[in-house]
Amino acid sequence: MNIAELGEFELIARLTAGLHTHSEHEIGVGDDCAILDLGSEDLLLATCDSQVEAIHFMLQTSTPEAIGQKALAINLSDIAAMGGTPRAALVSLLLPATLPVAVLDGIYAGLRAEAQRFETAIVGGNISGAGPAGKLVIDITLLGTVRRGHAILRSGARVGDLLCVTGWLGDSAAGLQSFLQACPHIEPHDLHWVQRRHTTPTPRVQEGQVLGELGPELVTAMLDISDGLSGDLQHLCERSDCGAQINLAALPLSTPLKAVAHDLQQDPVQWALHGGEDYELLLTLHPQALDTVRTALAARSNTPLTVLVPSNQPPVAYK
Amino acid sequence: MNIAELGEFELIARLTAGLHTHSEHEIGVGDDCAILDLGSEDLLLATCDSQVEAIHFMLQTSTPEAIGQKALAINLSDIAAMGGTPRAALVSLLLPATLPVAVLDGIYAGLRAEAQRFETAIVGGNISGAGPAGKLVIDITLLGTVRRGHAILRSGARVGDLLCVTGWLGDSAAGLQSFLQACPHIEPHDLHWVQRRHTTPTPRVQEGQVLGELGPELVTAMLDISDGLSGDLQHLCERSDCGAQINLAALPLSTPLKAVAHDLQQDPVQWALHGGEDYELLLTLHPQALDTVRTALAARSNTPLTVLVPSNQPPVAYK
Incomplete structure (x- = not known):
């Protein structure tokens, strides 16, 4: 059996089986964000979501700025869905060798503008080649906070x-x-x-x-x-x-x-x-x-x- | 100019220009991990690193378990390099439709074993298709903690x-x-x-x-x-x-x-x-x-x- 035959929700169930779920420690999987209790007044929220060229966007129909903006927006939406406040983003890029630098600059301009609009710091990331025939991928992990007892599940x-x-x-x-x-x-x-x-x-x-x-x-x-x-x-x-x-x-x-x-x-x-x-x-x-x-x-x-x-x-x- | 002509380190300099660097707020880019001060006794560490099929691993020379183990290990190494303790991982996968489910199960078994060995919780993630001709990608964000004043830069x-x-x-x-x-x-x-x-x-x-x-x-x-x-x-x-x-x-x-x-x-x-x-x-x-x-x-x-x-x-x- 391959991934296409298994289907998305069966796949998620398979991968998350036996992992921690939200408990009295408030750490676990299965909501828009994971919640982590690191001992501070606020709880930590963490989520990740990726945008893949030819699946989630096309360079023909979106500007590079819009692609960057949306890649962060969909993660901001997950923090919002917990009732939280976004704080810091890590940006992981898979870059085809032939991608024009001007496109990457545009994507980053969109990312930075969206981050600034929602008072989120871009604090880290990673760059890798996309591999042979690989597509452009923007994979973002966003961290946020929510007041203890105020996360909406x-x-x-x-x-x-x-x-x-x-x-x-x-x-x-x-x-x-x-x-x-x-x-x-x-x-x-x-x-x-x-x-x-x-x-x-x-x-x-x-x-x-x-x-x-x-x-x-x-x-x-x-x-x-x-x-x-x-x-x-x-x-x-x-x-x-x-x-x-x-x-x-x-x-x-x-x-x-x-x-x-x-x-x-x-x-x-x-x-x-x-x-x-x-x-x-x-x-x-x-x-x-x-x-x-x-x-x-x-x-x-x-x-x-x-x-x-x-x-x-x-x-x-x-x- | 394209990405291949620009080169990795020039690219990183371009993307991180003007971002926050480590300061008295201890939040910023440019080390093995980002450091975030969320007000708790410990500081938060965050890092991400990806493994791309045909660049970082080959399904012919590594077992699926080894691929999963290494994908987490390289992130654990970044937390170690700050003098920190790993806490929680988010796993973002790009999956080719033709990938056998048994390979994915093996990768996850390796990931989980490595997480357990180093007392790290897998708390979230994302799954996406890899796109046409896209390769298998395992992109992990790892969070850790370090005692205030003890991070090694x-x-x-x-x-x-x-x-x-x-x-x-x-x-x-x-x-x-x-x-x-x-x-x-x-x-x-x-x-x-x-x-x-x-x-x-x-x-x-x-x-x-x-x-x-x-x-x-x-x-x-x-x-x-x-x-x-x-x-x-x-x-x-x-x-x-x-x-x-x-x-x-x-x-x-x-x-x-x-x-x-x-x-x-x-x-x-x-x-x-x-x-x-x-x-x-x-x-x-x-x-x-x-x-x-x-x-x-x-x-x-x-x-x-x-x-x-x-x-x-x-x-x-x-x-």
Whole structure:
């Protein structure tokens, strides 16, 4: 049997079997970040994610700056999903020998700008050749901190909690499609919106910090949407031992998304459900916490928070 | 200009220009590990290093277990070179779709065994496809800790210090050569020694911890030998603003190394000077510290410590 036949989730289960999971020592695998207790007031968060040429990006459709920015953004999103604050990044590069130095300079400019925007220090890294026919790879490990007792895990959702999402869903998938297929009737600014949401997603760092400050009593579970709402909601439900139902009419769809979907005769709801790479936060709230959370978020961010429950408001998570 | 034309060290200089360097905040780039002060009693160490198929290993000459073991060992060596204690690893894999699952299982078994041997938790990671024609890559970020004020930097060597090295030099290069060229007259156990020193180097973790406990007053500078003694000594001298001379007759050459060199009509001194991948510790000592250091090391390790100075004992490091 080879890797392709085994499949991603079976592979992860195989590799993590028997490793430490989150315990009273708060060290382990299975969430957006590992949590480590090194004895300081804050706990340490650690995550890593890679961007591989021809899988995650193409030099034809993204600028080098955007590639660097996104490589850090997807890691910032994992720290945000724990309610943490990003601190320091290590950047490991695999470089094809033929890569123009100007491309690498652009990637690093994007990385540095994103690091500066989110007050993260680039503190180390590694460079290796990519090997014969090897592609450009940017593999980043990001360290962050979270106040003791304030990390938001995937596993904390309870029956009756409200299921919410930040921002908008489906834009990234629409942006990707718009690179593959001409959109003849689209307004340039709508095209620009969905394409930027694909090439340079904004990690919800401020929002994650606000939610982490409120703590797991109010914000009971959280993760970031990288695989798509449907897949990531399943991860949350499995870890929390809950079920969930969502109101499709409540999905937050941007105006540009709807315009692109109309132009390409696609269903925007399918992109919102299964598209992936939105890097929004999916979270569950204590049923009485919604007003408090909305007020706290509004003080730090303009990003909308949408409740994904049927309009008659039954409990969202159920056994 | 492309990456191959620019060269590795110019590339590193380009990428690290303007980044934080070690300062009173003890956070920065340019040593074996980054050092981060997160407010706890110990400082955090962070390093990353990758192993790329067809560059750093071949599935034909190493077992999967050895590949996994070495991928962690080279990172453990970086923590050791700071005088630190390894704590937690994140493992990022790029997997070709055709890789047999049994190979991955073997790699992970090697990784886990090495982690257990050095009391390091595997706390997270990432899996990605390797891309079209992409090679297997194991990219590890390792976190460690070091007591505040006890990290040994590359930059601390002073004029008059003693230059020392742990273990033996050149074995790894001899082992690599023995995979490429038949050694007709060699004893099997000699061949096994040099090949194992290449495929599964032992990181000097216990030795690094002892040296870190002694602290930078006695152990003034340290790094691990990955590029080769000549190259890494140059790094130490540049960072410490010193020069150095070594006694070639004092180079610690193992009996198996000399046997392989004789068989292949090679000069073992050249392998010891320029071979690389020995993962021994190169360090400088306060001139009066040698007995204290030898005694402390002997209590925890059988690894020899060799003084690389001319036999008439002039100061080793000079302006």
